[in-house]
Amino acid sequence: MGGSGRADTQTEDAAPGSRPRPRRRLLRRLGVVALVLAVPVGGLVWLFQDDLFHPFGDARACEGSDAPLSDFPGVGNAPLPDDASDVHYFTQDGTAQVSFRSSRIPEFLHRSGLLAEGAPPFDKQDGGAYGLGDGEPDRPQGLCGPALRGPAWMYGGTFVSVLVERSDINPDAFRGPAARAVVTYRSP
Incomplete structure (x- = not known):
């Protein structure tokens, strides 16, 4: 038991920035997801640009x-x-x-x-x-x-x-x- 308590203590006492915080990790993941979604959405906009940017889709x-x-x-x-x-x-x-x-x-x-x-x-x-x-x-x-x-x-x-x-x-x-x-x- 003493060994597991020591590991928890070391994690809490670690220097700031040595391990990413959960919030930063979440922001990085959202950024990656946004980039992955931007490529197909941009492709669809380019493919259907005539329908999107002309009156009546004509x-x-x-x-x-x-x-x-x-x-x-x-x-x-x-x-x-x-x-x-x-x-x-x-x-x-x-x-x-x-x-x-x-x-x-x-x-x-x-x-x-x-x-x-x-x-x-x-x-x-x-x-x-x-x-x-x-x-x-x-x-x-x-x-x-x-x-x-x-x-x-x-x-x-x-x-x-x-x-x-x-x-x-x-x-x-x-x-x-x-x-x-x-x-x-x-x-x-």
């Missing part, structure tokens, strides 16, 4: 949008072309502005009813020149992504209007191989 939505694009009925009447790429949109106060690139702009204009079937794309009856010089950029306020570059042509309707890049070489063609368009949908 990577195409620009910051400040107040409604998802699916809330605009005009989009269903004039859906984006199948080959639409680099799509971005901004919604605010019943208006949606959608920017995209496509090689099928004439088909889109016919489907949306902004260009009469068989009409040339740059007929002044269906549209008009938009005041942008060659290569001059334009992007509506709030819309993110690349800017539309001039020269441009504007088509207008009651609930849908379209601004499209024209070729800076051939005035009777859209910019190729794919032109950028900015479509504005207004709620009825």
Whole structure:
């Protein structure tokens, strides 16, 4: 019994810092657990960053949008072309502005009813020149992504209007191989 009492006495009389206190040990363990959990949580945040940091979980939505694009009925009447790429949109106060690139702009204009079937794309009856010089950029306020570059042509309707890049070489063609368009949908 004397031997066990002596060991207890030696432990209590040991110099401070020679053996970690239970509180310090607990803090070290919590630090290790936090580091171990930080790696997978950071990985998940990186993996799902588009869903976490974009409005409505849609990577195409620009910051400040107040409604998802699916809330605009005009989009269903004039859906984006199948080959639409680099799509971005901004919604605010019943208006949606959608920017995209496509090689099928004439088909889109016919489907949306902004260009009469068989009409040339740059007929002044269906549209008009938009005041942008060659290569001059334009992007509506709030819309993110690349800017539309001039020269441009504007088509207008009651609930849908379209601004499209024209070729800076051939005035009777859209910019190729794919032109950028900015479509504005207004709620009825």
